[in-house]
Amino acid sequence: DTAVSQTPKYLVTQMGNDKSIKCEQNLGHDTMYWYKQDSKKFLKIMFSYNNKELIINETVPNRFSPKSPDKAHLNLHINSLELGDSAVYFCASSQGVTGGPFEQYFGPGTRLTVT
């Protein structure tokens, strides 16, 4: 069974479109994250949710809006896509009431290409 899953795995779209990426974890974790890995392979946190509450928001454009319907899911919606949004987006989760300094488990990534 996949611990952290993301859909879709690949997403190709045109500039100006709106798209969503979904993430689900079946580990019973309280905290979920979104990371962006750019073309230079540098991985950087975007958002973190703990029990459906936003706890990290790393100066990401407000075109990016995370949504957590329950603690097992954290979706990422992106409005008005730009060329610079092309990257691999990773979802991750960890246990702990406030996220804690716990081990993070990563999903397989979603490769977003904006043309």
Add this chain to the structure above:
Amino acid sequence: KQEVTQIPAALSVPEGENLVLNCSFTDSAIYNLQWFRQDPGKGLTSLLLIQSSQREQTSGRLNASLDKSSGRSTLYIAASQPGDSATYLCAVTGGSNYKLTFGKGTLLTVNP
């Protein structure tokens, strides 16, 4: 602001060789340090996690050390195999919101 640096950026070794990957971080106020492996086009796999109170962790042929006061960690891989070829990422957890900060990784190639 925490910064994590990994040296070297790329490393190519013959099969069977022992090797060391280096990671350094600027803010020693960390909760833990995690080493990950990333295969091309794949997600991240956690290899080892060292809590700030620990000095090292071992898993099979892998041994990770942590010197929090000097802001350094090493990942030692014994008897390397072609299957070890991947990018190895170091990340530290710190701050009131337990943010994970990554290095840019070391691309390891083990030649048969």
